[in-house]
Amino acid sequence: MRSDDDKLSQTFAALANSTRRAILARLAEGEATVNELAEPFSMSLPAISKHIRVLEHAGLITQGQKAQYRPCTIDVTPLEEISKWTEQYRHIWDASFDRMDNYINQLNNQENKNE
């Protein structure tokens, strides 16, 4: 559990930055080199590389080893983990709305008796 939590924290932390989200959005369209990723930003190459390392560390992108230009590719697995994490809220809400349903029925019954 602990290591799952840590992974999730890494993903959330990696996503909590607009430049990194923009990089991911770009990579969702296909692989790109660091130079290509840097293009839309008024940011130095080392600064972009730093963001890429954070994303890589979180497992959101992988960087090719073979080709000289080492293209980056997106990996959506951590995003799926976020999705699973949110599922626990679904159960809580579903149960709450069941209670709301019952409560509304009670109110409706009371109203009918009073009439």
Add this chain to the structure above:
Amino acid sequence: MSDNTISKDAVVIERTFEAAVDLIWQMWTQPEHFKKWYGPKGFTIPVAEMDVRVGGKRLVCMEMQRPDGNMKMWTTGIHTTVIPNEHLGYTESMADEKGNVVSPSAMGMPEGYPAATEVTVLLEDLGGRTKMVMTHAGMPAGSGADGGWNQAFDKLVDHIKAVSNNK
């Protein structure tokens, strides 16, 4: 990738209730109604204060009876959208009993855990019945509570889906 692997928003629940739209609105916005249904199983709601207008604060306490004493959890937030019988939006963060926001890490949650979440309730009057669509989205620490993260995340997921479908 199926639509289920990544939901566009965090949690989206659609329900139709056998009740008029104004009653469902009251379920969400009047404390005496809200306390009757809200919260995880086994919890009661001893406190629900809500100043239901844009910018107005909320403070909710959830309490669970346990053999080793009662556990209380407080959340606070701000109403972001208030259109009676149609649209309710509010943020939610962990808090202390005075309504001061407590960082998730101070509550023992790992670093990077969402600092705030946003609940959106959309109601549709079906003539005596009401369709409700509730969205509960997480916002990571450092992203601000403006929902920008969610929009960006939506776009990202849309992109990924579009690309996956084309393959």
